[in-house]
Amino acid sequence: METFKIAVIPGDGIGPEVIDEGIKVLNKAAELDGSFSFDYTYFPWGCEFYNEHGKMMDDDGMETLKQFDAIYLGAVGYPGVPDHISLRELLIRIRKEFDQYVNLRPIKLLKGAPQTLKKDHTIDMLVVRENSEGEYSGSGERLFQGKPEEVVLQTGVFSRKGTERIIRYAFEEAKKTGKSVTSISKGNALNYSMVFWDEVFEEVSRDYPEVDTYSYLVDAASMFFVLDPGRFEVVVTSNLFGDIVTDIGAGIAGGLGLAAGANINPTREYPSMFEPVHGSAPDIAGKKIANPLAAIWSASQMLDFFGQEQWGARVLTAMEDVLQDGSTLTPDMNGNASTDQVGQAVTDALDKKIK
Ligand code: NAD
Ligand code: IPM
Ligand code: MN
Secondary structure, X not given: OEEEEEEEEEEOXXXXXHHHHHHXXXXXXXXXXXXXXXXXXXXXXXXXXXXXXXOOOOOOHHHHHOOOOEEEEEEOOOOOOOHHHHHHHHHXXXXXXXOOOEEEEXXXXXXXXXXXXXXXXXXXXXXXXEOOOEEEEXXXXXXXXXXXXXXXXXXEEOOHHHHHHHHHHHHHHHHHHOOOEEEEEOOOOOOOHXXXXXXXXXXXXXXXXXXXXXXXXXXXXXXXXXXXXXXXXXXXEOHHHHHHHHHHHHHXXXXXXXXXXXXXXXXXXXXEEEEEOOOOOOOOOOOOOOOOHHHHHHHHHHHHHOOOHHXXXXXXXXXXXXXXXXXXXXXXXXXXXXXXXXXXXXXXXXXXXXX
16 A cells, blocks of 8 residues: 655644645545555644744754655744744745745636636636745845835846746646646836746747747736636746736635645655645634635645546545535535535545445
8 A cells, every 4th residue: 555644734723624624535535545545744833833932843844844745734824923934934935945846726617616707717727836936035135224215125036947947847737738828927017037037938938839828917917817717728927926816816716715736846856735825814713614625625636746636636526516516615605514514525525426
């Protein structure tokens, strides 16, 4: 039997609530299959840990995480600890130090998902977000602090290696699936970073003459996400733009409760990390009404990553069964079920599919 070693970081707010449900579904898939299993180790890292220990993770935390096949994370960040500390010292640190340079965020309107757009559209795209540098490089400077001439610099870092590899990843994905690639950038205003991005996109596209390509400015692309999302298939974009457009994507495909993501280290030198797009949702934390479907979808991405694509697909179908049935959904989807009832419903739907 193959055993996948998973580091679980439930994190803050609704993180632990939704992660429990993802694990229920993973265990059900393993049980039904019988040829693989999961071995979980929990890490209590997050804002409570910070309040107690003055740090977001153990000193040897990164070393410890290296021993795992994957990381399953809920959410990080909670009022009381400054976001730039909690996020940069845990989430962004793992993405960067483990070279998880690909952030895969599917934006797909599942069958039965609440439709937020007025018209019917095909919504089925994959956003390939650069996840290791760009606007999130963390470098900058604060000069003349507190003085009238104070100036703050936040530096976007776009290396040739970093830009080329993410764009190439998107083209490979498109080539495999026969889809188009759309680059989202902003060369009209960002005269260094995005002019460079556009050049690299153009260069890499020459290696893929069979793939249709499009290039949009991020402002116009944001409008088309809402008015005509069907025109996007594989989308490649920078770290910050990818962050923003994937929340727009969540908005058109059922909400943040249904938006999944995978932080992939394609070389597999380090573990990849699976986490919903949403945050810790302090406004609903502890009420047991968080929608676990995003975390469950991220778990399905983990199954794909482990080569268990048939189970990844079955989990998505089980989610669609629950969405179409409509009787067991959380309040964000106009239902009155609790987080664990939705997790149980998906688990039962998966069970029913097989038996
Ligand atoms: P958020 O995603 O936590 O919440 C935004 C809104 O969406 C809230 O109204 C929330 O109730 C709702 N929502 C989010 N997930 C939901 C779910 N599963 N079910 C039902 N409703 C859901 O974003 P925020 O409020 O801007 O940020 C809160 C904290 O989370 C901040 O500290 C932020 O930095 C952090 N954050 C972390 C991550 C991450 O760990 N990956 C992602 C985004 C934000
Ligand atoms: C996300 C989040 C993070 C990001 C934050 C919490 C740093 O918004 O995963 O989308 O911007 O990448
Ligand atoms: Mn985000």
